[in-house]
Amino acid sequence: MTPNSAAPSAPSRRSFLASTAVATAVVAGGVPLLSACGGSQEGRKEGTTSGKDAKKILPAFVASNVVAPDIPSKNGSAAGFTKALPTADLKTSVPKKLGSGGSLKIMSPFWGTPPKGDNPYYKAMNEAVGVDVTWQNQDGITYDQKLGAVLASSDIPDVVVVPAWNLMGKIPSAINAKFADLGPYLSGDKVKEYPNLAAVPSEAWQRAIFGGQLRGIPMPGSYVTNIAPLYRRDLFERKGYEVPRSPDAFLSWAKEATDAKSKLWACDDMKWAAFHIYGVFPGGDKELWWNLVDGKLVNRVETEEYLEALEWTRKLYAAGVVHPDALNIKAGGTAGNRFTAGEVLVYNQNISDWWGKTAEQRTQNPDFDMAAFDYFGADGGDPTLWAGQPASIFTFISKKATKQQIKDFLALCNYCAAPYGTKEFMLTAYGVEGTDYETKKGLPVKTTQGVNEVNGAYDYTGNPAPYVAYPDLPEITQGIVEWQQRMGAFTRKTPFFGLTITEPNRWANLADNFEQLEDDTVRGRKKISDVQQAVSDWKSKGGDKLRDWYKKLLDETGSAS
Structure with a gap:
């Protein structure tokens, strides 16, 4: 198995969290994409979009200053957080509910047994975001087969999660044909309506350009080898x-x-x-x-x-x-x-x-x-x-989606991209306090119900800039980030770094x-x-x-x- 194509369990930015639950492994994956062989951006089926064309498409970058990391990023490393913030000290990154109350069906890979759709965690997330999400969780191990079949059909869910390692065969072409252009909502200063998405690094957004258009919401990651x-x-x-x-x-x-x-x-x-x-x-x-x-x-x-x-x-x-x-x-x-x-x-x-x-x-x-x-x-x-690629999983919304559905989708992604140390992060990462997790010695610890229910799904619909946060073992947080920093000093980038190529x-x-x-x-x-x-x-x-x-x-x- 290549390092970017497999892991012992679910790929998830939530594996970089404070919890004494068994860890999941995070992977960064690989993708092919679209061509500079002439023709309009809309019509491209092969190659990639770079340089001036990409700059016209990319969202403006506005770094988050909601919570300062204990160990700042260096040499391409993640930022490190060594402490858990008490509930009373959690910040707010989404001051008002952006969802309209509409509904979305989302197909996503899931490793393990998916929870029931009416569980307390899903209900709390839907209420907080203002979007009624119905999850169509699929077996992560055979997800490529399901994905290929769904994208080959005429009826696809409103939103589809695509890991980069599944971007093989005809799937990249299907993405270009069947998913919406998010540029009218996110390019340039338009992204500032969604501050957490604006804080996603530009190189991760570059990876989300498919078929000459900004189609995906990326899961950013450190480009230093994991x-x-x-x-x-x-x-x-x-x-x-x-x-x-x-x-x-x-x-x-x-x-x-x-x-x-x-x-x-x-x-x-x-x-x-x-x-x-x-x-x-x-x-x-x-x-x-x-x-x-x-x-x-x-x-x-x-x-x-x-x-x-x-x-x-x-x-x-x-x-x-x-x-x-x-x-x-x-x-x-x-x-x-x-x-x-x-x-x-x-x-x-x-x-x-x-x-x-x-x-x-x-x-x-x-x-x-x-x-x-x-x-x-x-x-x-x-x-x-x-350097590996700076984004590993992408989430897309159907071209058939209404304008309001796209806005609800972006409201969901913005909420899930909340940075560490915020109320939104805690709900997305740990679920409902007292049900999905309890606070012990100042640290959030998932209950059995939380381990079973707060496990995947929302992980893939929005993520902040790369970070490591293990306040239960702060010395390991420091060790991981400093290892990345040392290895980052010897890391070079190949010419197609940050590009998605079909x-x-x-x-x-x-x-x-x-x-x-x-x-x-x-x-x-x-x-x-x-x-x-x-x-x-x-x-x-x-x-x-x-x-x-x-x-x-x-x-x-x-x-x-």
Whole structure:
């Protein structure tokens, strides 16, 4: 699985919250989009919109000053909040109800069992926003199938949530054809009617331009990689280990640390981390697979760094230092569970697991301690990291929606984009006090009902600028943000950063088999020579022509980074 296309549970900005409930993992995903091949903005089916054309479309940016973060954003990091505000001190970011009392049907992915539609949380949200929302929650695991079928039909819900990793095949074209242009309501100073949306960073809005129009409400995220090498700091200290600082040192340490007879392995699958260690271009979004190298547009799969990352990961498996359950991706259990069980010392996962696993374990194992170590480069020096996309999930409203429905939709999104430390945030993130959560020692803690009901849905209809807020474990909030800041100092942007690109359909699925090939190669089922042959086939079957198409797009629209 690519880091931007899968997670152990629901992708949600609410995973960055203060709660002692089990964590969910946040992911950022990848998308393709529309073309600079001539014609009007309305008629574009391929390519992207950048430069002056995009500036005419983008909402004005007005930073929120409702609540100042304890740790300001730096080097592309999220902002950090280490304290929970008492109920009496919560601020107000939506002083008047903007909804008209109308109704909207929203189709959204949901991980787990969806709550009943008349639950107290949904009722309270509808009342606060002034919009009667009916949720059509769908299984997040098979959401791409449902999404494709719905968008291919003539009858779609009023509002549809589309994760970036589902923007494959014909879905981008369907978005261009079936969803409304929000530009008349949000472009330029018009967005100031919705202050929380105005505080969403411009680069996230740039990602929401589809078919030459501002069609989506984006879920913004830090562009610094969210995949971190996480390690058992308690066990490292107990055994006297130091964190390795090069690929060779890691392999040498891993051989020393592994004791299969005692059911202890140095690491789980490390492919995602390997791509960062070796400076491979991002793998989540197809547009980020491309970068200029000595004036030539090069794809990630063509680089020596790509092969070196796979070869290093293969060596870990071959040396027997990877937990054997990682050999079968579909096997039961997860790397995170093997990590907390003490069977694995290092694994790579969304950095939100640092909080999630700690919160989960603190009552079971008070000595449990974990952290994220900094990436090193292939030579043991500073790493070369590449920026992910600044938005990962989008929400659209049908072209058939009335003007009032669009305004109600924006009222909902504005409410849900309320920043940390506000009354609106607390209701959206935690639900109804006394029912969905209780305050213990100054911290909001979800009840069982809250865990079951305040879980997804409203997460995807509006989000503030990237933030991390774990006031129950403030040291982890600080640790995550400072890790992002350090890694952000080594993070570069490829030419198509911040853009959503619709590739020509004839090439849209050209690279679909590489992920499976990568997994087979590192596990020893395929050889590096098989990857080299696949790259050769990719080039001859359209990769070289796709390169020319991307180069023409870059020459005509310019880089957004």
